[in-house]
Amino acid sequence: MTMSSETTLMERLEALEIRIAYQDEAIESLNQTITQQWALIDALQRQTAALGERLDDAASGVAPVDRPPPHY
Template identity: 40%
Template sequence: MSTLENRVNELEAKIAFQDETIEILNDELKTHQKLISKIQRQTELLAEKVKESQSSDFGSEQQIEPPPPHY
């Protein structure tokens, strides 16, 4: 019985360690997911600003610059 009890105790210890490890990894995963979401939103906002900037620059360039002489 002693060996069986030792094996059960060892398995319980391993399970407890695995539970703790899984909880730590889950917390890290949550943190990284929040960071990824934030970075994605910032990238979307930056892309919108670049697109707006390009469209406004394109429109203003056409109005400011006269067409080339060969037109």
């Protein structure tokens, strides 16, 4: 191997190492974002279920009224 080919290989190896470091950072950032989004989705699903139960309770306890609203 000549000196220039060794230098080229070392430069390529260094470029790959730098690339891997940036990819690891990007993957970690994406993982944190996904984890936060799943926590938010879970909270919203629980909140939606609770609101649905409250709506069902409210609808089952009140008979419908057949009169016009008060502003008529």
